[in-house]
Amino acid sequence: MENKLNDAGKVFDAEVLRRLYSFVKPHVKIFYLIVFLTFASAVLAAVRPFLIQYTVDNEILQNDWNGLNRMFVILTVLLVLNAIVQYLHTYFAGWLGQHVVRDIRIKLYRHILDLRLKFFDHTPIGTLVTRNVSDVETLSDVFSEGMAAMIGDILQLVFIVGFMFYIDWELTLVSLSTFPLMVISTYIFKEKVKDSFQEVRTAVARLNSFVQEHITGMSIVQIFNNEKREMEKFEAINKEHTRANIRSVLYYSIYYPVAEIIAAAGLGILVWYGAYGVIDNDMSLGTLMAFILYIQMFFRPIRMIADRFNTLQLGVVSTERLMRLLDSREMIADKGTHAPAHIKGDISFQKVWFAYNNEEWVLRDLSFEVKAGETVAFVGATGAGKTSVINLLNRFYEINKGKIVIDGHDLKEFDLSVLRHHIGVVLQDVFLFSGTIADNISLGNKNITEEQMWQAADLVGARKFIERLPGGLHYQVMERGATLSVGQRQLISFVRAMVYNPEIIILDEATSSVDSETEELIQYAIDQLMHGRTSIVIAHRLSTIQKADKIIVLNKGEIKEMGNHEQLLRHNGYYAQLYQMQYKNMINL
Template sequence: MARNKFDIDEELDEEFNAATIRRLLTYILPHHKKVLFAVAMMLLSSAASLTGPYLVKIALDSAIPQKNVWRLAELSLIYLGFLILSGVCLRQRIKIMTEMGESVIYEIRKDVFETLQKLPFTYYDSRPHGKILIRVTNYVNSLGDLLANGIINLITDLFSLAVIVVFMLLIDVHLSLIALAWMPVLLGVVFLLKNKQRRAWQAVSRKQSNMNAYLHESISGVKVTQSFAREAENANIFRRLNLEYRQEWMPAVRIIFLIWPSIETISVASVLMIYVTGVTWFAGSVSLGTLIAFVGYVWRFWQPITSLGNFYNSLVVAAAYLERIFETIDEQPVVFDHPEAKPLPRIAGHVEFRDVSFGYEPGHPVLHRLNFAAQPGQTIAMVGSTGAGKTTIISLLSRFYNIEQGQVLIDGHDVQRVTLHSLRSQMGIMLQDSFLFSGTIMDNIRYGRLDATDEEVIAAAKAVHAHDFIETLAEQYATQVNERGVRLSVGQRQLISFARTMLADPRILILDEATSSIDTETEIKVQNGIARLLQGRTSFIIAHRLSTIRNADRIFYLEHGNILETGTHDELLNRKGAYYTMYAAQMM
């Protein structure tokens, strides 16, 4: 498949879809009690704060003209009480919605991660890991403000608008109509900008993804970068990607900044019109208190409008990221349990490939109608040039990919018809890349069998001669291993991976270049451990170092996805074919 590189934009240009927002709401529904309480707090806070202009009107039209000091003091205390109530309710709303927002983010991030755990190797083969990582972190985090503030503010702002309009109509109907006449102007501005804003933030999302992909790649390969003195060239590449991101970011921000200035301009124009008409057209019929109170409500009318504009901006930005997040969650695993799949019983280890064909890309087959059988307890070694199909065979046996044609059978069970967990839990797989996780050496060896005791872990390490070097470390088995095991040599990482595989006690053992990075002296010791591990297990060994597979029961020499030669070590040497040529070249 064509790999999406760091400098290739991911295409996702869907129209703004209300279904995306409704899907987000499904994550909020389990927290509906908190949301309802927060809404109640916000509505109470909003209602308390909206009484202010009306109290000012009473003071200006009644208490002050009548010089009623007690009435004025009473109104002041009521005003102060409402302000305190508003502040307390607002604090509770912020606390509750922040908790709810983080809970929703946790659930979304969990769903994305769980989906990623199920996706096949083809998904990871087809895109930079940095573009996957950004969806779990940056994109999900970008939803925080929308969840913690936006949705509740939307409800309370709509409520505030309704209450404010009621107060305005109660004070003066004619002035209210003049103030509301500016709303179509604002709606026209928003309508003109909405599509541009959506496309702008989708472009920002693409460039941010590209930049993160290259950043992840650069950090992973920093040793190679410094070894080849590529710092300056890599810096130029990152500068270009960073500049592309900035070039898309600036237009998107400009569009955002057109929303609230438009609201501010329209609000000022509406207040100016109120003053002009109040002084000219309605002179004598509108009291000073009425005019001041009405203008106060007009200013308050445009505040939730501004908040709604900000919410719309947040919604458009979040929608661009939600599209990416839900696209990942909706990614369908290609390798999954068949509806009629059954658990694979404890196996003896008979493996058979029947007319198996497979290719990673359509039209480019790697295996061609491959046929072979391995008896329980046999050790099968596979050799051949790079790209001959050796690793592909063990990947299909482990069902990391689906075969295109034919069958892979274990004890007569089609691997396509058994559950993945029951299949892989009976396999011990040591791949060529000895990957170690952050944690202790003990944790890494126990990774495939969490119920193993410390004594069993140590016994597995001793069997593969990893115990000796572990004992020389300052904290021994409690030694912390950094990401990918960078504190250990390549050979030490392979020995730990070997111990991890041995501890799992698999029925089928797969070793892909298992001793490629171990020195000759250690290899002799490890071979003794391998010999004990192979007993009673069907094993598949991929090796370029032919001296390590002399004792294999059968050796397959593969070329272009076909088994060119098969036999024991001695039989293949006597045949003087391709295996003999490879062996002779290595001995020389």
């Protein structure tokens, strides 16, 4: 694919341009206006030298002052009209570019929201950020500086050459004698700059990746006193970025002087040949002046076409990347129509098999039932499949075989948003967004009032610490809640779960990251949260699940033991061994 992307002919890939045009369709009137303005600008620019030729030959040399004044007015009107057309063209091309960028970015982000978690497991976050920001922004340049401007330059060249051949075909051929040299130098420049752009983009990607990764892991860098070595790595990457940019600057610094020399040579040949024609009365002075203006107008867009071509090419490459992401069908099929206002909370896993990759089974023939209002706890070693159970219950992933049933309905029968509305989840690794505490509790749901938030905070025992923060619920949480302790972040996640009042509550290691004092603080709140609700608890601390109606012991995705706390202790199996081990550790502490 990359080789195809580097192919110059890819700029004219009909399928890519058709997909891009589909985003222009909602603004098709503006698009056609831009096409008209592009055509009008090319005509107005090309007609001026022709009128100047007429003015010199028929008004100035004939001493016709009235005619000269008339032509002066006409030329002035044309200049003003051309300026207005160029203003409108520039504005509407930019307007169209920004609106297309807005529409694509919205569609892209909406698509990303619908992708299942499996997609994010194998797609770097940086790649998605680049697609949604940099690649989409490139398309703006395609409309404002690439496609429209390039079409305008080509049309202007066509009209200029047409007028030149109409006036004097022999002088046209003489004037364009250096044109092949300009074409060759422009092509070489285009190829070199294209390669340098690729190097710059690669260097930028490496630089961004390094900075993002190492700022995120700055604590590790400083803990292990690795600042000097990381600085040396950064300097090496930064030098490569600088070298890549300097190479592109070098090509520009060579090309533009060469292009000026070629254009000046063409102009010199034109003046030399045309002067002989004027002296010998084989050519009018107006014709020579018109051609001097035409040849200057001709070479100017030629010099710009290479840049515009590269802009257009980068835009097409970005479009292909965006379309590949938009064409991704890695999303949960939301075809269910069952949308109950309330559910009881009966859950049944029936011979469920699940694998994240191919048939590397994480869950194997898993079957169990949870009655409405019951509390079921899962225990087991890391990788036993505990978290996979809750991922499947929320339909973050699709099962490979078997069936999951809630209240007698297959999970796939539920409307996805309704299903997740009835299930509340409190994770071990609490994620807080930049914004206020209230924003993080309500997640933008305007139906949730501050009074409801305070009620939930009272239940969890979070009111005191929230009130101590500047602004209370309106305290600004920094990125990932960096200014809050682990326990405080966990308490906020409990408030968030409570305020949505789900019928099924899932606690995934919800107390494993907090200290004993904070755990005691929220344990009562957990009991209240689970009261009357179907509850699924995953915990390393067995002390938090002793009251569970059922405890399921998982090992390599299979159920090894099942029963309540007393039954499993009497069984004297894996659970009993794990409990005795933790009990001894607590005594030693």
